[in-house]
Amino acid sequence: xxxxxxxxxxxxxxxxxxxxxxxxxISGHNxxxxxxxxxxxxxxxxxxYENEEAVDDxxxxxDRFSAERLKGVDSTLKIQPAELGDSAVYLCASxxxxxxxxxxxxxFGPGTRLLVL
Amino acid sequence: xxxxxxxxxEISVVEKEDVTLDCVYETRDTTYYLFWYKQPxxxxxxxxxxxxxxxxxxxxxxRYSWNFQKSTSSFxxxxxxxxxxxxxxxxxxxxxxxxxxxKLVFGQGTRLTINx
Numbered sequence: 027x028x029x030x031x032x033x034x035x036x037x038x039x040x041x042x043x044x045x046x047x048x049x050x051x052i053s054g055h056n057x058x059x060x061x062x063x064x065x066x067x068x069x070x071x072x073x074x075y076e077n078e079e080a081v082d083d084x085x086x087x088x089d090r091f092s093a094e095r096l097k098g099v100d101s102t103l104k105i106q107p108a109e110l111g112d113s114a115v116y117l118c119a120s121x122x123x124x125x126x127x128x129x130x131x132x133x134f135g136p137g138t139r140l141l142v143l
Numbered sequence: 144x145x146x147x148x149x150x151x152x153e154i155s156v157v158e159k160e161d162v163t164l165d166c167v168y169e170t171r172d173t174t175y176y177l178f179w180y181k182q183p184x185x186x187x188x189x190x191x192x193x194x195x196x197x198x199x200x201x202x203x204x205x206r207y208s209w210n211f212q213k214s215t216s217s218f219x220x221x222x223x224x225x226x227x228x229x230x231x232x233x234x235x236x237x238x239x240x241x242x243x244x245x246k247l248v249f250g251q252g253t254r255l256t257i258n259x
Contacts, residue, residue: 029187059247068147068234068249069188082244115186130238131178132247134188 028052030135032118038141044106047138051099051120058095059132060103061117069117075101108142115139145170147237147250155256156225164220164253166235171242172196177211177218178236182252188234194218225257 031050039045051058057076061069072091074082077098086093090109095101105112119132146169156162168177179191192202194211202209206226210219222229235250 066251068236068252070249071246082246117188119188131190131193133190134180136185136187139186 030118030120030133032116032135032138034138035136036139036141038143039108040143041110042107044104045108045140046102046104047116047118047140049101049103049118049135051101051118052122052133055120055122055133056098057121057123057130058101059119059121060093060101061119061134063115063117063137065114072103105140108140110142113140113142145172145237145239145242145246145248147235147248149233149235149250149253151253152251153254153256155258157258158227159224161221161223162225162255162257164222164233164235164255166218166220166250168216168218168235168237170237170239172239174241175237175239178238178247179209179218179220180234180236180249181231182234183231191220222255225255227257227259230255230257 033048059074060072062072063069071085073086073093075095078095091105093103115137117134117137119134121130121132123130148167175196177194180188181191182188192209199211206223208221232252232254234252236247238247
């Protein structure tokens, strides 16, 4: 079974430029998550989708971040404009059942390492 | 509030030694799940184990074992006879069902280095 796929793996941009990350979850997984991981820290949730609906975006900085999950499969996370403090690893995860189900376990992709200069 | 504390920032041992990674958590939920993930240099978080709050049985999987103690709010992870391939950052995580709003909260991670 293929795992969570993310692209690109690395991205270097100058501040104020836009950037987008793409995620393809494990086939059949209803729930998709975007996390940000700063250096030396654990991942922190940005947004959670159940199918195509964003059910928790309380920690997404909405002034510059946006996300979509059209058709409830692939997802894109965008930053516009990027700031120096956005340098981090952006991780996508998916789980096989709706969040809160007793067997929900999140499976992570390799992440996109973003460097903003 | 939910919180996970991994007090050990870095651990370095020689191959074949046993090593224990500590994890202490805080939650007001009575139903919650605990997880361990491994993050090798490639960056992907690899799922290792999930435990629910009603199951305090310790678990062993090969060289890995986990000790869940509700009385001390701890969920420690032991690697027996460590190998160089075990070198990675290990994260403990908590998901509370009600007050935790089902969010997965991670600790800061423990960087484990196994020296040959």
